[in-house]
Amino acid sequence: MTRVRTVELRMVGLPLVRPFRTSFGEETEKVCTLVRVETDDVWGWGECVTGVDPGFSEEFNEGAWRVLRDFLVPALFRAGDIVPGDLERVFASVRGNPMAKATLVNAVLDAWLREHGESLASFLGADRDRVACGVSVGIASSAERLLDQVDGYLAEGYQRIKLKIEPGTDLERVAAVRAAHPQIALSVDANAAYSSADVETFLALDAYDLLMIEQPLHHEDLVRHAALQRQIRTALCLDESIRSEADARAAIELGACRIVNIKQGRVGGLLEAVRVHDACRALGVPVWCGGMLETGLGRAANLALAALPGFTLPGDTSASARYFTEDLTEPHVMMPDGTMAVPQGPGIGVDPLPERLEACTLHRERLEEP
Numbered sequence: 001m002t003r004v005r006t007v008e009l010r011m012v013g014l015p016l017v018r019p020f021r022t023s024f025g026e027e028t029e030k031v032c033t034l035v036r037v038e039t040d041d042v043w044g045w046g047e048c049v050t051g052v053d054p055g056f057s058e059e060f061n062e063g064a065w066r067v068l069r070d071f072l073v074p075a076l077f078r079a080g081d082i083v084p085g086d087l088e089r090v091f092a093s094v095r096g097n098p099m100a101k102a103t104l105v106n107a108v109l110d111a112w113l114r115e116h117g118e119s120l121a122s123f124l125g126a127d128r129d130r131v132a133c134g135v136s137v138g139i140a141s142s143a144e145r146l147l148d149q150v151d152g153y154l155a156e157g158y159q160r161i162k163l164k165i166e167p168g169t170d171l172e173r174v175a176a177v178r179a180a181h182p183q184i185a186l187s188v189d190a191n192a193a194y195s196s197a198d199v200e201t202f203l204a205l206d207a208y209d210l211l212m213i214e215q216p217l218h219h220e221d222l223v224r225h226a227a228l229q230r231q232i233r234t235a236l237c238l239d240e241s242i243r244s245e246a247d248a249r250a251a252i253e254l255g256a257c258r259i260v261n262i263k264q265g266r267v268g269g270l271l272e273a274v275r276v277h278d279a280c281r282a283l284g285v286p287v288w289c290g291g292m293l294e295t296g297l298g299r300a301a302n303l304a305l306a307a308l309p310g311f312t313l314p315g316d317t318s319a320s321a322r323y324f325t326e327d328l329t330e331p332h333v334m335m336p337d338g339t340m341a342v343p344q345g346p347g348i349g350v351d352p353l354p355e356r357l358e359a360c361t362l363h364r365e366r367l368e369e370p
């Protein structure tokens with residue numbers, strides 16, 4: 001059993017090395033909430049994956065902060081002595097809000113593992129100590145600029161390129177990258193920017209030998225994803241649509257996807273992420289680890305997750321240098337073979353660099369057990 005005595009919420013801001021544009025918006029700075037829990041003996045970190053606005057899902061930074069401060073942290077204090085597996089029950093009175101919940105679940109799990117001297121990777125069931133890295137490339141202002149970025153990432157060793165796409169420039173950009181690089185593992189991510197009226201675009205994408213098309217349609221529309229999957233050859237992958245193990249099972253059973261992107265933050269934390277992984281694995285569906293532009297803290301958790309046996313495709317587990325000139329932690333570095341080490345220390349195995357953390361802090365609030 002463990003008992004959380006204090007929780008510190010901290011909003012941090014870090015400039016991104018280059019603006020990241022998706023079909024739902026552009027980010028130039030990473031702004032997110034970090035949670036640090038303290039027990040009598042140890043501490044644990046969680047990073048909230050919400051963004052500044054509710055563009056990817058309903059959750060966003062200021063909202064998640066309030067859900068944490070006013071509902072989840074008080075529920076954790078009321079629960080007293082707990083083990084990590086109790087947390088979903090402890091938070092059951094709060095509907096939804098998986099990203100806010102994930103932050104606290106992961107922080108408590110980190111503290112628990114530090115107390116027991118076990119690495120997160122070992123606890124989750126990892127079967128390797130390095131993971132294959134892919135990179136997600138934002139929408140560029142021209143095909144030439146996009147090709148420059150892709151060339152740069154390939155030269156660094158990334159094993160898979162994922163292009164963000166939106167209606168209008170999609171086919172032109174995919175054609176340009178495929179013509180320049182006939183052999184690379186290439187995928188596209190639409191972030192739900194299309195409708196079933198766009199089937200011609202997806203039929204045209206079948207010509208480019210893509211690994212997958214990620215989240216083409218509205219996140220609540222599994223039935224139309226299933227219909228689209230029946231019409232095209234390329235595998236569909238779902239991201240925004242999958243918020244739980246139950247969602248993953250429903251999507252697979254309906255035939256709405258053949259691949260699943262697992263982001264621990266989107267599904268309520270690392271424990272549910274393992275259940276999504278286990279369900280997909282049992283059903284023969286490959287998974288890969290998504291990213292939400294996390295700092296080195298959240299990325300350490302992603303690396304541990306990505307080392308589980310069902311993660312058979314390279315993830316959006318990119319090096320610190322792809323996001324930040326200076327990360328919050330010691331940088332995660334990718335080797336020229338396109339792999340990155342899974343942290344092996346207790347818990348997530350990394351801590352923020354104290355001075356860097358202070359320099360990035362926008363505001364903070366400390367909550368104590370009553």
Ligand code: NPG
Nearest residue numbers: 056136191290291292293294316318
């Ligand atoms: O490498 O962490 C990364 C970013 C990968 O493309 C990526 N993430 O839709 O999957 C996504 C996208 C994203 C980033 C979504 C930030 C929301 C916020």
